[in-house]
Amino acid sequence: MNLFAFTQQHPIVPFIRESDIPQRDACYLPFRKLLDYLLIYVHKGELTIVADEIEHRLVEDQFCLLQPGTVHNLHAAAYNETPFAHLDLFYQAHRDKSFPTKPGQIDLGDYGHLMQPRLNDFEGIHIPVVLKPRQPELYRRLMLRMIECWLTPDPLMKLAAQAAGTELVHEIIRDHTSESGLANRSPDTLDWIDSYMSYHLAEPLSIQDMSKRAHLSPSRFREVFRNRFGMPPHQYLVQLRLNHAKELLLSTSYTLAQIADFCGYSDVSHFSNAFKARIGCTPGAYRLQP
Incomplete structure (x- = not known):
């Protein structure tokens, strides 16, 4: 056990x-x-x-x-x-x-x-x-x-x-x-990922930092992550960022620049392109939907 x-x-x-x-x-x-x-x-x-x-x-x-x-x-x-x-x-x-x-x-x-x-x-x-x-x-x-x-x-x-x-x-x-011995037996659950990524949503995250936290090599971390979440770490982080952006667009009056900053994007253009590519419309159009 x-x-x-x-x-x-x-x-x-x-x-x-x-x-x-x-x-x-x-x-x-x-x-x-x-x-x-x-x-x-x-x-x-x-x-x-x-x-x-x-x-x-x-x-x-x-x-x-x-x-x-x-x-x-x-x-x-x-x-x-x-x-x-x-x-x-x-x-x-x-x-x-x-x-x-x-x-x-x-x-x-x-x-x-x-x-x-x-x-x-x-x-x-x-x-x-x-x-x-x-x-x-x-x-x-x-x-x-x-x-x-x-x-x-x-x-x-x-x-x-x-x-x-x-x-x-x-x-x-x-x-x-x-x-x-304990470190070598630690399970590859990564149950902490959601809270960790959410806490650092506006910051750059590296595979090296996360793999170290998981006591895994970077290559093993990528493999375990994909098995656990069905996608690579970067794509999962983008998903979390855009889900948070959707919440802010519908529930707050923050500007697009503020939301982009809160969600880890360097500028509105980068944010808008990522949002449209994943969601299918611009952030402004998403905010105006009924």
Whole structure:
């Protein structure tokens, strides 16, 4: 499964469901299966986790990420502080219906529609249970900031918690994924083209700039573009410019010179020739039509 393609419909928008900084003596949480992600930081003490039948022993300043569908238990033999967060990573319209599963809850057949996708099911991503951060101090700071803000009953602090959570998720994915691997696996959808061209409608656009943005060579970009839109990039840009010109001619009192400028034409003559060639009449005649 390709992460880029998936996030076109299900963007990565971390949602913190439950979070806290428990301080406990010896504790044991029986086996359960997750619907969402569980991120744990061992701030003090030690924590043993059995995840999908594999035991992991965490010491101070280590992080673990348990992904959806993981069957696990937690055990600490002595005093520990283990800040944690249950969270969704991908947008889910029914996220308010999901929940942190309870001890002993293994059969989630009735809740399968609520289970988050696993990051490790995407190409080029492998995140171990025990994380390997490049900047452990950054993880620690973001994790504690996220939880502190989330526990504060203030809408702005909740927003700050989401911001810290988003940055932390970004760091986790980046640290455990090859950037070149992701770039090589990016889908050739070009879904951003319409908004990009529309935003730069009055400016010169180059194949080099657009192919670089798409992480493609210019020749590959031209090929992908034609397959996606049925015409070369220049013709598609002309189509967008003239469609915008038609809207302005019928809905505004701008002069032809102004419209030509708004639509990326150097002068009225160039604009009029392009308009007539594509639409079949001059801009002035189009404006006067009933």
